[in-house]
Amino acid sequence: MTNLKFARRLIVCSTLAMLALCLAARGDDPLPSWNEGKAKQAIVDFVAGTTTQDSPEFVPPSERIAVFDNDGTLWSEKPLYFQLAFAMDRVKTLSPQHPEWKEKQPFKAVLKDDLKAVLAAGKHGLLEILIAGHSGMTTDEFENIVSEWIHTARHPTTKRLYTEMVFQPMLELLAYFRANGFKTYIVSGGGIEFMRPWSERVYGIPPEQVIGSSIKVQFELRDGKPVLVRLPEIDFIDDKEGKPVGIHKFIGRRPIAAFGNSDGDMQMLQWTSAGTGARLGLIVHHTDADREWAYDRDSSVGRLDKALDEATKNRWTVVDMRKDWQRVFPSDK
Amino acid sequence: MTNLKFARRLIVCSTLAMLALCLAARGDDPLPSWNEGKAKQAIVDFVAGTTTQDSPEFVPPSERIAVFDNDGTLWSEKPLYFQLAFAMDRVKTLSPQHPEWKEKQPFKAVLKDDLKAVLAAGKHGLLEILIAGHSGMTTDEFENIVSEWIHTARHPTTKRLYTEMVFQPMLELLAYFRANGFKTYIVSGGGIEFMRPWSERVYGIPPEQVIGSSIKVQFELRDGKPVLVRLPEIDFIDDKEGKPVGIHKFIGRRPIAAFGNSDGDMQMLQWTSAGTGARLGLIVHHTDADREWAYDRDSSVGRLDKALDEATKNRWTVVDMRKDWQRVFPSDK
Numbered sequence: 001m002t003n004l005k006f007a008r009r010l011i012v013c014s015t016l017a018m019l020a021l022c023l024a025a026r027g028d029d030p031l032p033s034w035n036e037g038k039a040k041q042a043i044v045d046f047v048a049g050t051t052t053q054d055s056p057e058f059v060p061p062s063e064r065i066a067v068f069d070n071d072g073t074l075w076s077e078k079p080l081y082f083q084l085a086f087a088m089d090r091v092k093t094l095s096p097q098h099p100e101w102k103e104k105q106p107f108k109a110v111l112k113d114d115l116k117a118v119l120a121a122g123k124h125g126l127l128e129i130l131i132a133g134h135s136g137m138t139t140d141e142f143e144n145i146v147s148e149w150i151h152t153a154r155h156p157t158t159k160r161l162y163t164e165m166v167f168q169p170m171l172e173l174l175a176y177f178r179a180n181g182f183k184t185y186i187v188s189g190g191g192i193e194f195m196r197p198w199s200e201r202v203y204g205i206p207p208e209q210v211i212g213s214s215i216k217v218q219f220e221l222r223d224g225k226p227v228l229v230r231l232p233e234i235d236f237i238d239d240k241e242g243k244p245v246g247i248h249k250f251i252g253r254r255p256i257a258a259f260g261n262s263d264g265d266m267q268m269l270q271w272t273s274a275g276t277g278a279r280l281g282l283i284v285h286h287t288d289a290d291r292e293w294a295y296d297r298d299s300s301v302g303r304l305d306k307a308l309d310e311a312t313k314n315r316w317t318v319v320d321m322r323k324d325w326q327r328v329f330p331s332d333k
Numbered sequence: 334m335t336n337l338k339f340a341r342r343l344i345v346c347s348t349l350a351m352l353a354l355c356l357a358a359r360g361d362d363p364l365p366s367w368n369e370g371k372a373k374q375a376i377v378d379f380v381a382g383t384t385t386q387d388s389p390e391f392v393p394p395s396e397r398i399a400v401f402d403n404d405g406t407l408w409s410e411k412p413l414y415f416q417l418a419f420a421m422d423r424v425k426t427l428s429p430q431h432p433e434w435k436e437k438q439p440f441k442a443v444l445k446d447d448l449k450a451v452l453a454a455g456k457h458g459l460l461e462i463l464i465a466g467h468s469g470m471t472t473d474e475f476e477n478i479v480s481e482w483i484h485t486a487r488h489p490t491t492k493r494l495y496t497e498m499v500f501q502p503m504l505e506l507l508a509y510f511r512a513n514g515f516k517t518y519i520v521s522g523g524g525i526e527f528m529r530p531w532s533e534r535v536y537g538i539p540p541e542q543v544i545g546s547s548i549k550v551q552f553e554l555r556d557g558k559p560v561l562v563r564l565p566e567i568d569f570i571d572d573k574e575g576k577p578v579g580i581h582k583f584i585g586r587r588p589i590a591a592f593g594n595s596d597g598d599m600q601m602l603q604w605t606s607a608g609t610g611a612r613l614g615l616i617v618h619h620t621d622a623d624r625e626w627a628y629d630r631d632s633s634v635g636r637l638d639k640a641l642d643e644a645t646k647n648r649w650t651v652v653d654m655r656k657d658w659q660r661v662f663p664s665d666k
Contacts, residue, residue, distance in 0.1 A: 062533070208516075208584045214582065217578055226577065226607050241551070241552040242552075244559065245550055248472060251540065
């Protein structure tokens with residue numbers, strides 16, 4: 001064979017090989033941890049409809065915005081919101097400088113690891129715990145504190161790192177949406193600065209696409225060096241009616257897909273669904289006491305009651321975790 | 334010539350042609366409206382340094398964030414901030430429903446087109462004008478009002494559309510940064526909802542990358558349909574100390590390049606410059622009374638005084654509009 005013929009054959013072969021690879025990739029299931037069923041079908045149909053150029057539901061890439069709640073939608077939230085575990089650890093770390101906390105609720109309950117009493121302290125008490133450990137330092141200092149905690153702290157019952165308790169099917173869904181030109185955002189009631197230090201590594205969502213609750217920060221020059229200082233004052237609560245407000249504030253356009261799991265996400269799903277054209281509203285229903293947790297209408301953490309009724313009315317997709325998810329966590333087989 | 338030989342020659346030729354095209358494109362000046370000089374060199378050096386893989390100043394794409402003030406940096410701001418012209422037009426439109434405005438300042442001054450008296454009304458008066466025309470409707474309604482105005486209203490002296498008064502050199506700079514993997518953001522004292530309806534069309538900056546001042550909005554169900562209603566209450570002032578706060582809130586990481594033109598941008602440039610690694614701070618100095626306007630330390634609109642002193646201290650690049658810009662507006666020859 002002449003060199004030329006060999007080169008020609010090489011080109012033909014490698015082209016065929018690439019074609020085969022492409023076909024294989026197209027045939028691959030982008031959602032392998034989702035069992036076949038209504039929920040998976042609704043997701044795949046929505047993505048196909050909005051991204052196929054000559055489909056009546058086609059949406060240009062710049063408007064492909066998908067928003068995801070975090071607690072209970074992308075990772076677990078039991079027995080307590082993971083950020084509350086962080087805040088309780090902060091109170092313990094700071095307690096030597098606050099001897100008065102030994103006798104003062106809700107701090108006394110935190111120091112005794114009395115979760116029941118902590119939760120019984122109500123919204124005001126929880127806020128006190130959060131603010132005590134979340135303010136008074138610069139934003140750079142807080143970022144370091146969060147990063148260290150998320151790399152080392154372990155869940156009280158599973159003993160895993162919290163970032164190992166993210167949902168494998170949702171990681172696949174995030175990647176699938178991005179591969180189809182969607183911008184994926186977190187819209188969480190949790191603290192924006194609690195999520196940003198690790199959202200890119202864990203979810204592939206960069207800090208500028210994380211929306212959450214926040215406390216006020218203030219610009220200061222310290223020894224001529226500019227810093228942002230965290231103040232003990234709430235700036236914004238990104239929950240319930242706050243979610244569409246946060247979406248409007250940070251993104252400035254209406255999403256076409258929204259994913260949540262509780263009543264705190266209801267208004268976000270309503271706002272998303274009310275736009276014209278194809279819309280996807282999806283609720284993760286925690287129905288799996290064996291692999292994760294089972295709860296809905298009566299749960300104090302992640303209550304799903306009104307939003308479950310609204311789901312039927314609005315034809316949102318309700319994911320039955322037990323039936324629809326082949327795996328829950330990345331470490332599941 | 335055999336078919337095979339012809340095909341081979343065709344491949345060689347087309348490869349050479351593509352190479353030539355690539356080289357030509359590389360040789361093309363990405364900033365043709367910038368005269369050669371220190372300012373242009375600083376910009377080109379910064380981009381080369383931060384985007385060349387083996388440069389000591391290399392910055393990964395995800396951290397290439399560049400922030401731009403709007404009024405006076407991307408478009409003109411004389412004789413008055415363009416949003417104030419919009420707000421005054423709104424007052425005129427709404428005046429039939431407010432007969433009391435005929436005798437009440439600052440509305441009386443607006444209705445008489447007495448700009449001097451309008452500006453003399455001070456911050457509180459300006460706020461009254463803004464809120465009167467900017468609140469009370471849904472966010473969708475406000476977006477329509479802005480869109481219609483920006484497509485039809487004309488500048489009082491040049492008689493051009495306001496979007497024709499953007500700076501050609503800055504449009505080139507925005508495109509140049511984006512072509513080099515930067516995410517470009519607006520960080521303006523102006524209203525976030527005043528800029529978002531046209532920022533993508535005019536600057537190539539999508540709504541979710543526009544940060545600005547805002548009024549509060551509230552989620553409501555009207556006849557079962559969710560809407561966001563604009564309230565007559567300030568939410569956030571994105572100016573001076575507010576700019577680094579806004580950057581932190583919306584982006585969550587420190588930019589590596591910041592562009593401004595007035596004292597209102599000083600803290601944003603300080604915050605940007607104080608990070609480690611390569612940084613670019615740039616100030617547009619309005620020195621061209623013939624083609625645009627000339628003003629700095631004594632101007633009430635766009636005052637550039639402290640930031641000009643800080644520029645020397647921090648080695649920010651100061652653009653001399655008259656000398657550094659070959660063209661000012663897109664329509665200039």
